[in-house]
Amino acid sequence: MERALRDKRAICFFVIPALVWFGLIALVPVMQSAGYSLLDWDGLTTPTFIGPQNYVKLITDELFIKAIVNSFLLAAASVFIQLPISMLLAMILVNGVKGETLYRNLFFIPVIISGSVIANLWMKIYHPSYGLLNQMLGSLGLFDMQKEWLGDTATALGACFVPMVWQYIGYHMLLFYSAAKSIGEDVIEAARVDGANRIQMVFRIIIPQIVPMIKACVIFAITGSLKSFDMIYILTRGGPVHASEVPSLLMFNKIFTTHEYGYASAIAILIIVECLVLTLIVQKAFASIQKD
């Protein structure tokens, strides 16, 4: 094994197929988009080169700023609401409850259901007249709290966040759970001999051991939020009046409604850059945590 790893030529040789594949399906389109983002182009007729004008227009576009802010709100909700809940569930399961496997599978079910199905389910929940939510509030006598959840600019964004955050709780839970399960039995045993109770075990032993997994989950949650599309597209199409606009939805509209391919490509590039930068920041932040 050691010898094989020392052979740089062999490594190159075996990495090449994957690298070529990755290049073709990931890097090339990104480069192409970067190129398109410098054009004024409707996708059909001859494009004109306009340099970085699309980017200038983008950062002064109120709508884009609003979409970015919305996506950051979603990222914050994912990191500070979704992940703690996932962690709580994972820690409960790790500590051994009756029916551990059953619960683990139940929590994971939303993850395997397609986003569009979930969005349609929640559309029924939010329906202003017959929706489960308003019906429930009504039967409790809370008529003041009944709202036009998806139709009101004040509640549309929040209403979209709930199913989005909810869907992936099981996903992160499973990652935390499996990371915690892989901690050596000897470590757990030693802590137990030293008299650690369950709470101490979680905070002193398990969580510090799974920091790399937490880092991965934070990155998934943030980048996933910045790229979110399907759920919002079905629930509100970014409306009403752009109240729930997010960057990828805006990009979609720019391509397919207003036919501004260049401008939409600029949005795509900014989403990629945004994800990369935030990933780097998270990496740095965790590096300093891990050092301590």
Added chain:
Amino acid sequence: MKTNKFLALLTALVMILSVAAFAQADEQITLHFWHIWPTDQMSEIVDEYIEIFEAEHPNIKIEATATQEVEYQNTKLRIAASNKSQGDVFFCWGGGYAKDYVDAGAVLPLDEYFEKYGIHDQILEGTLVNGTYDGKIYGLPLKQWAGVLFCNQELFDLYGVKIPETWEEMMTAVKTFRENNVTPMILGAKDAWHIGMIQNALAVRTAGPDYVNKALAGEATLDTAEIVRSAELLVELNEAAAFPKGTLGLGSEESQEEFMMGMVPMYFGGSWVSSGCDSPDNSIQGKIVVAPLPTVEGGLGDATTYSGGVIDMMMVNAATEHPDEAFEFALGMTKHMSEECYKIGDSLPAWKLPDIDESEVSPTLINVKNQIQNSTGYVLAWDTFLSGSAIDAHYQLLQGLIAGTVTPAQFATEMQAAVEAAK
């Protein structure tokens, strides 16, 4: 020995070549047909004609591809048309939608074929307008639509309301229904085009069809008192709670369910709503009467003017290898669909149908057809007439009117700005 091998090879080669040559004599061709009807009755109609056509032309195979309408309109066809890789025959919308494709040279001009097949005598008047660009015909007209007010007579009788003919009567009807806790009118404002149906028709009432057509074509301004008025009337309806609660969060299909279930008395919609009105699955079967949108005092469009026209078309790919066969198929399919869609109550025909048995046709649609016999003018839905950024602006402004973030005056000014900017 060597010569034997050589001879054997040669014989084999000759045999292969002759088989190939034989095959070429009776050439098998495949035509790709792209459409938007993956399910239900419409897809049956399409499949039915494909079978007929293939039986008549044993050497032609039709490969049909069906895509959901919205995806087809917004993404699939657009991407394909950029390199002319859409089907040999493809469904398309005329007006502003196909203009980009025609400009990009992706659509075959059909004038020659129209002469050859004598099509001008077979179609109804005015059906080519939206498929003609720079004097050349690109689209075979598939069907016509007209916007009318569908009213549930049972509910009108129950609450003692008269089917409105004037705007005052309309507002009285809205108020009476609301007082009785009945949602007066259908609207799924999440789909902005659904709001446009109403506002566009109101603009026909206030500004008259000729003016609106000119303004949309950029020959007159949309920034007029009449267009402002059309937006004001829409807002007036909204403020009188004419539309379902939470309409901005409801899609068109979701919203119209309540009309089909007989819970909402009024639905201003296209003639395609007829099929739902006559469907045995819906409890409103036999209870629906159609009326023109109420007239507006001082408006320039009277009760004989409508929103609607021909926008659905069959087109032929400019890059097709078999233009003659493709046109023949497109023509046959168009005629077949025009007739069958009329029968099932989906749309009004664009073709003269001399031998049709009207007893097979949806009664509500016949009512619509009778209603528009006297029509003196049509205006297409704005979102099919306009293109690109003007459509987006139109949608945003319409939703703004319902949400209360855009005033009617702003609506008119910004619509005009958007039409100019999109040019």
